[in-house]
Amino acid sequence: MANAVSPPSAPLDSGATPLSAEQRLSFYRTMVLSRAIDERCLSLQRQGRIGFYVPASGQEGAQIGCAAALEPDDWIFPAYREIGLALWRGIPFRTLLDQFIGNAEDIMKGRQMPNHYGFRDKNFVVASSPIGTQITQAVGAAMAIQRRKAATVTATFFGDGATSSNDFHAGMNFAGVFRTPTIFFCQNNQWAISLPRERQTRSSTLAQKAEAYGFPGVVVDGTDVDAVYRAVRSARERAVRGEGPTLIEAQVYRYGPHSTSDDPRRYRADEELQAWKRRDPILRLKELLLSSGQWTEAKDAALLDEVRAQIAQAIEAAEAVPPVAPATLFEDTFARRTPQLEEEKAAFERLVQEGVIRP
Amino acid sequence: MTEMTLVQAVNRGLHEAMKGDPDVLVLGEDVGVDGGVFRATEGLIKEFGPDRVIDTPLSECGIVGTAIGMALYGLKPVAEIQFLDFIYPAFDQIVSELAKFRFRSGGQYPCHVVVRAPYGGGIKGGLYHSQSTEAYFCHTAGLKVAIPSTPADAKGLLLSAIHDEDPVIFLEPKRIYRAVSGEVPDGDHRVPFGSARTVVPGDDVSIFAYGAMVPVATEAAEALRGEGISAEVVDLRTLVPLDEATVLASVEKTGRAVVVHEAARFCGFGAELSAILAEKAFYSLKAPIARVTGFDTPFPYALENVYLPNAARVAHAARATVRSG
Numbered sequence: 001m002a003n004a005v006s007p008p009s010a011p012l013d014s015g016a017t018p019l020s021a022e023q024r025l026s027f028y029r030t031m032v033l034s035r036a037i038d039e040r041c042l043s044l045q046r047q048g049r050i051g052f053y054v055p056a057s058g059q060e061g062a063q064i065g066c067a068a069a070l071e072p073d074d075w076i077f078p079a080y081r082e083i084g085l086a087l088w089r090g091i092p093f094r095t096l097l098d099q100f101i102g103n104a105e106d107i108m109k110g111r112q113m114p115n116h117y118g119f120r121d122k123n124f125v126v127a128s129s130p131i132g133t134q135i136t137q138a139v140g141a142a143m144a145i146q147r148r149k150a151a152t153v154t155a156t157f158f159g160d161g162a163t164s165s166n167d168f169h170a171g172m173n174f175a176g177v178f179r180t181p182t183i184f185f186c187q188n189n190q191w192a193i194s195l196p197r198e199r200q201t202r203s204s205t206l207a208q209k210a211e212a213y214g215f216p217g218v219v220v221d222g223t224d225v226d227a228v229y230r231a232v233r234s235a236r237e238r239a240v241r242g243e244g245p246t247l248i249e250a251q252v253y254r255y256g257p258h259s260t261s262d263d264p265r266r267y268r269a270d271e272e273l274q275a276w277k278r279r280d281p282i283l284r285l286k287e288l289l290l291s292s293g294q295w296t297e298a299k300d301a302a303l304l305d306e307v308r309a310q311i312a313q314a315i316e317a318a319e320a321v322p323p324v325a326p327a328t329l330f331e332d333t334f335a336r337r338t339p340q341l342e343e344e345k346a347a348f349e350r351l352v353q354e355g356v357i358r359p
Numbered sequence: 360m361t362e363m364t365l366v367q368a369v370n371r372g373l374h375e376a377m378k379g380d381p382d383v384l385v386l387g388e389d390v391g392v393d394g395g396v397f398r399a400t401e402g403l404i405k406e407f408g409p410d411r412v413i414d415t416p417l418s419e420c421g422i423v424g425t426a427i428g429m430a431l432y433g434l435k436p437v438a439e440i441q442f443l444d445f446i447y448p449a450f451d452q453i454v455s456e457l458a459k460f461r462f463r464s465g466g467q468y469p470c471h472v473v474v475r476a477p478y479g480g481g482i483k484g485g486l487y488h489s490q491s492t493e494a495y496f497c498h499t500a501g502l503k504v505a506i507p508s509t510p511a512d513a514k515g516l517l518l519s520a521i522h523d524e525d526p527v528i529f530l531e532p533k534r535i536y537r538a539v540s541g542e543v544p545d546g547d548h549r550v551p552f553g554s555a556r557t558v559v560p561g562d563d564v565s566i567f568a569y570g571a572m573v574p575v576a577t578e579a580a581e582a583l584r585g586e587g588i589s590a591e592v593v594d595l596r597t598l599v600p601l602d603e604a605t606v607l608a609s610v611e612k613t614g615r616a617v618v619v620h621e622a623a624r625f626c627g628f629g630a631e632l633s634a635i636l637a638e639k640a641f642y643s644l645k646a647p648i649a650r651v652t653g654f655d656t657p658f659p660y661a662l663e664n665v666y667l668p669n670a671a672r673v674a675h676a677a678r679a680t681v682r683s684g
Contacts, residue, residue: 143428
């Protein structure tokens, strides 16, 4: 099975690296937090406390390595499986949880399913569910960056399935033609819901698709946070120098289901999962930190306790927030309500008053 | 005031907006060097350069997707889709993305893109250069839909669209791009959205139309006048937002309504307009509402003249409503 093929295996510390001990430690902390949130949210969903969840376990190395290599001014056009990116950008778990619950403090005002969030002040564009639509948008924003002559880039995130979408091809093509400062970051997690990577495309790698559009594509071991960081850093430098886009294929594995709505045991073998878990991005980094003396098992246990306490506290606080107010439904369709929407809002409020609609 | 055709007025509107704001840019297929297949963007590349008049690869989802990214970043893109019939590869970007950005982000990300597209029949364009599918866009919350019928409105509505804060689908009646010339105000002339125009005042029956059907409705009203029937013609100008007040006031006065569009009848915009009249002007109506529309078939090539509503069909329907009550 093609999926069982291991990604290129380079030792984590392969020669010259721009990463300091502190940087690696902060990667590690965020990766551990990301994993712990995933585990907790899956159970919150099973308990009916959030409606849905999209786990990212197994992809933390790719997400944190990439996020760390970007600058805060770089715009992120995410898909819906990017919790590591959001955490690295400084979005507190509590803020994400407000969105998962859709409570009155959710910045998205309870409008989207869990994991579909965005934060303008963090240059983190709001995600949607259709596959690949963010890709052309990231290229358009990069065209705007060119027009503004800013020394920034856009980075767009998608999975192996999205490489079959219209927007992937249109976006790659526009990026090649206009040489936009765009990083196409594909997390090839081997499965698009039930479809394995080799059924998505006959290409031997996803990265090689960049060649047809006239720019480089690179494969990187997505379980190696250092390698991801270096690949993205170099793509970013290229983009800022005006040399155009890069496609990066980070090879990872999705440990959990596509979302809480499917059961991966229906379509894939457990041996495959276990093989990938042996090269878990968090374990690999932990081993490196332990062997270099920067970390101890005691510190690790303390970190886990701290992270779990932090998560529990956020859950308690977010669940105490009242639900989103019904009248907010009539905000933000347009900048200002049309006369028709004013009328519908007034009719809605009367129905609420009369008890016909019970929020 | 300068006399010009409708397509020239579109061109002048784009020019005015680009001159006034360096963030306004135009992108689409053949919009640059060629000046657009209908010449709507003629001369713009010479004046504003290829960075602001962008010839794109042949991909509608690429055009609208990149326009959305530009708008999120703060530019004001005006995307041209060469024919409305070719907009469907961009449909996902328009209905799933453009229309929903502000709402789904809780108001954090307004997304102001103007998508221009020539629409409608009458140019021997067959199925794929003739359709009038405005209802798809009217049915999607978060999009505004404007359709001018005169040169002055083409410029005035386009400038309002470009200065709006919301996404606008701007449909241009290509059949009358050059059919009529009209006086167009110079400078930053804007026609506000949601303000229908009473083209011909009348007392016996209200005829509602937009785009290329406005001259048809007007011709019908003239014929009816000769028969002693006083028809009022109302040009809706924007379907979203709809100027309900003007529509209702007209029917309250005349007691009869004929709705005209070249789009197919079933679930067309006329269905919405008829429903609004039935809900809100029921007690003013003296006769059933009549619709004069395209037929519920794909758009035909050789038979387009019998497919498209003409003045005779509009007058026939108006006469019937006047006689029936």
